[in-house]
Amino acid sequence: MTLKGGRFVVTGGISLIGSHVAEQLLAAGASHVALLDNFSLGSTEMIGHLLDDPRVTLVRGDITRLNELMDAFEGAAGVFAIAGFLTLPFSANPGLGIEVNALGHFNILEAARHRGVKKVVFSSSVATYGDPEPGLIDETRPYRFHTMSPPGVLYGATKIIGETLGRLYSDRHGVRSVSLRYATVYGERQHYRGVNALYIIEAYDRIARGEAPVIPGDGSEVHDYVHVSDVARANLMAMDSDVTGEVFNVATGKATSLNRLVEIVNEVTGANIAPVYQETAGAVRVTTSSELTFSIDKIAKAIGWAPEVSIEEGIARLIAWRRG
Numbered sequence: 001m002t003l004k005g006g007r008f009v010v011t012g013g014i015s016l017i018g019s020h021v022a023e024q025l026l027a028a029g030a031s032h033v034a035l036l037d038n039f040s041l042g043s044t045e046m047i048g049h050l051l052d053d054p055r056v057t058l059v060r061g062d063i064t065r066l067n068e069l070m071d072a073f074e075g076a077a078g079v080f081a082i083a084g085f086l087t088l089p090f091s092a093n094p095g096l097g098i099e100v101n102a103l104g105h106f107n108i109l110e111a112a113r114h115r116g117v118k119k120v121v122f123s124s125s126v127a128t129y130g131d132p133e134p135g136l137i138d139e140t141r142p143y144r145f146h147t148m149s150p151p152g153v154l155y156g157a158t159k160i161i162g163e164t165l166g167r168l169y170s171d172r173h174g175v176r177s178v179s180l181r182y183a184t185v186y187g188e189r190q191h192y193r194g195v196n197a198l199y200i201i202e203a204y205d206r207i208a209r210g211e212a213p214v215i216p217g218d219g220s221e222v223h224d225y226v227h228v229s230d231v232a233r234a235n236l237m238a239m240d241s242d243v244t245g246e247v248f249n250v251a252t253g254k255a256t257s258l259n260r261l262v263e264i265v266n267e268v269t270g271a272n273i274a275p276v277y278q279e280t281a282g283a284v285r286v287t288t289s290s291e292l293t294f295s296i297d298k299i300a301k302a303i304g305w306a307p308e309v310s311i312e313e314g315i316a317r318l319i320a321w322r323r324g
């Protein structure tokens with residue numbers, strides 16, 4: 001499908017990832033981009049520049065209501081299914097999280113089928129691996145959930161349901177569907193809902209106030225941080241390709257420890273404040289391993305995607321945005 005001249009809907013259009021997808025769609029020459037959101041988590045405060053573009057419309061809509069999607073999907077060539085509850089909002093409201101992430105995605109596929117939408121790109125997560133054993137993690141790794149906290153397990157399970165519905169609609173109804181399993185996404189317009197991206201933004205907030213950043217354990221816990229512009233580009237490339245019924249890791253393949261994150265924030269801000277090692281009571285945590293390696297071979301071979309933004313550059317961009 002060509003992006004230039006196409007009409008697209010971005011559910012969760014005012015989100016961190018949705019707003020970057022919209023930005024890149026406009027740059028690629030899309031003729032119309034509808035940002036569909038129910039404003040439950042996001043706000044339009046940070047996307048004024050998008051709303052100024054005459055090709056963009058803001059649609060108040062809820063993915064748990066099929067009728068609202070039927071109207072919004074009329075004439076759309078493709079849908080980026082990004083609206084969803086991350087682990088933290090999921091933990092606060094698990095019933096609604098299940099409804100939004102699982103039934104909401106069913107509604108999206110059903111509306112896509114009825115409205116003749118050609119392709120749906122679903123925002124999945126590496127949470128579908130749960131708490132994986134060490135070693136290279138490719139898309140065939142099973143879900144290992146018995147060592148995880150309930151919110152993380154439930155979140156990952158809803159993403160497995162979403163992916164599976166996508167495959168079902170691809171096989172049975174010809175709605176092309178690709179699921180992208182993002183690692184920890186961060187970048188400009190960062191929010192406080194991402195359990196592992198919080199380590200970056202909270203370290204920055206504290207260092208900016210001259211306080212010591214707080215990290216749990218000994219700081220050796222690692223995550224794979226992928227910049228939001230790379231994630232948005234993966235979405236566009238997946239939409240543009242002929243691939244269907246597939247899932248892909250969208251990660252960097254590199255692990256960064258919490259200690260290294262604090263070091264980078266210190267480097268970028270010109271500060272030199274050592275972290276304090278302390279558990280935060282009641283904090284929701286997902287994986288705490290000191291080894292994590294995602295394979296990104298499958299997506300490279302299928303659609304030619306590879307990450308471009310290093311963690312050092314990505315954090316510098318986030319901090320520049322935050323200061324601005």
Ligand SMILES: NC(=O)c1ccc[n+]([C@@H]2O[C@H](COP(=O)([O-])OP(=O)(O)OC[C@H]3O[C@@H](n4cnc5c(N)ncnc54)[C@H](O)[C@@H]3O)[C@@H](O)[C@H]2O)c1
Pocket residue numbers: 011012013014015016017018036037038039040041042043061062063064081082083084085086100104123124125126181182183184185186191193194197
């Ligand atoms: N941020 C990450 O690190 C990360 C990692 C893996 C997967 N994901 C997935 O990517 C997607 C987007 O993540 P994000 O960080 O941009 O999220 P976000 O929290 O910034 O945005 C989610 C958006 O969905 C909207 N929304 C919630 N319920 C809705 C409903 N019923 N109808 C319509 N809109 C609704 C919210 O208002 C919000 O704007 C989510 O599905 C998430 O699970 C994110």
